[in-house]
Amino acid sequence: MITPSQKETTAPRPKGLALEETRALAKDLGEPAYRGDQLFGWLHKTGVQSYDEATNLPKRFRAKLEALGPPTTLALVEFSEAPDGSGKFLFRTESGELVESALIPGEGRATLCVSTQVGCPLDCAFCATGKMGFRANLDAGEILDQYLMASRRLDVPITNVVYMGMGEPLLNYDATVRSLRLLLDERAIGLGRKRVTVSTAGVPPAIDRLADEGVRVKLAISVHSPFEDVRSRIAPVNRKYSLADTLAAAERYARATDTRVTLEYAAIANINDRDEDARALAKIAGRFPSKVNVIPLNPVPELDEALVPSPPERVERFVELLRAKNVDAFVRKTVGREVEAACGQLTTTHNTRHL
Template sequence: MTSTKTSLLGLTRAELESFAVALGEPSYRGRQLYLWIYGRRARSFEEMTDLPEPLRRRLDAAASLDRLSLVRDTTAPDGARKLLLEMSDGLRIESVYLPDSPGNTVCISSQVGCALGCAFCATGKMGFYRNLTAGEIVDQVIEVERLTGARLTNVVLMGMGEPLHNYDNVVKALHLLSDPKGIAISRSRITVSTVGITPMIERWCSDDPPAKLAISLHATTDERRASIMPVARAYPLDDLMKSLRRLAHVTRYHVTFEYIMIAGLNDRREDATNLKTLLRNIPVKVNLIRLHPTGSDLQPSSDNAIARFLDWLRQEGIRCTLRESRGVENSAACGMLFAQEPIRPSSTQRRTLDTDD
């Protein structure tokens, strides 16, 4: 008979206290574990020197930390660093470190692959394998800090996967990331990007997790949006904007909209006018993003078209910027993440989510 160890990475302070009590230890041992795992980023129980040696041995026998392991590390000329990380089951994800962006930013994943199949995104071509645990989400931050030697100031969940399709684990991870006694990233510096799963945004409004939301918009009509984002058929723009107005009222944060510039599809004068109508009564910032090569038939807007569109938005009174493209050379840029190394488990593990949920 084989015994299953309890993975402690991803457990909250209260859960670690309960684990300690179950081992016959006082609850404060759980608080010590919490500090070692998240505050001090310990990779083994042996490092936890204020725990008695007999307890460390018992922890080694009963529990694990299940840290991610590095498979490949590539750096683009602009400093963007892409890390291919492997989990305990052999599945792999990608995370990206962006130094001086400003501050030090890490872009992390929430799923292995993605079920949504957006035309501009390489991750969707993988299909969907599984959700990440809270521990696997948090450990990307811990591992990037360890591997780069940098103190991270910003975390963006804009990597592989749709975070709101993994809502519970993502929200649990957000609380661990923002806890001043843990990873200690300010909630104002954590951003979660979503295609706009309206029912989950409503839940977000009620739960008020410690992060800001960014919306992958990319088109100004339901028809055009659905042509590049199939999930948009389930969530009309009118309903999405109603939820976002509520979100802005509840959180008091501005809402960031991401808008990939695609030639002939969303870069016309009428699109700028439509954006003004769509975003009325929402405090917003629009980030224009260059379309990066992912093997699709879509063509990027020209530099002149992007500059013209920026001018149109500003004329409409919309706060907007053109996001700097970093990491194109090592496929670390927006929309390019794809775990290109072989994934050990067979492709039969892939499955799809019902995007109407």
């Protein structure tokens, strides 16, 4: 029995189906099950852009697949690269919406920041994607295609994937989990679970569900303030799901999956970068296995002028205060400003996100 993909199509798109579902699709199309295995590999390992590339599939099977639509529904519009090695992929969906993925280089690794939605309903104060509002969910195939198409374009392998592009991944739960399974599946993309991170503004029921999925990927929570009232101003989702509830879910996730949760913190001058913020954040971080990433806010010109990045010396002191309380704390650089690829800046020049 084939489970339809996220989008309302009359037949399921093969991209994004699990191996068992792809075998079932092959049988539904009059082919033996092993053709499903071959198709699965072409779609999720090779990342074919056309069924003509799937040379060991019979022409009659390829024709039936073509009738379901092309193997990929994203089109790469452009790839912009900055002098620091970061880059931005701009994709167009079948319905003409634009989505982006950011490439972030690191020591011996390359991280791709993928989008899960077009726009975002959560409207965080610093985020240009939020200002777009929610426009559409991406399906699992479109999430995976960002990785597959970027991999084809680059000379270096993408070693890590972070669900931190446009949108809130846990509000597009089924497509997010479906794509996670395929990213981790050795018969598909086959990344190690420690190389995949889901970053969320905080949706506790979905965090609890994710803990039960068996995927055990890394989890990052956008904290941004240890205080409920301040956090509600920065991330309005806090009015629905309080920081206390989100942290309780994060703690359950850390314990259920035996992973360390990352607490993301966008440092905003005079709003959340005071000594008392650092001390309260240290108490939170000490409650369960975690580390803190402090990232100076990415300035987005058209947003609130009061939202100014913390100066470097303030960020340094903030991190020192955390470390003094035995918190593993790091300053993350904002990379890629030249191409507006830093997370929280995706796609506003064309029409961005999570820190």
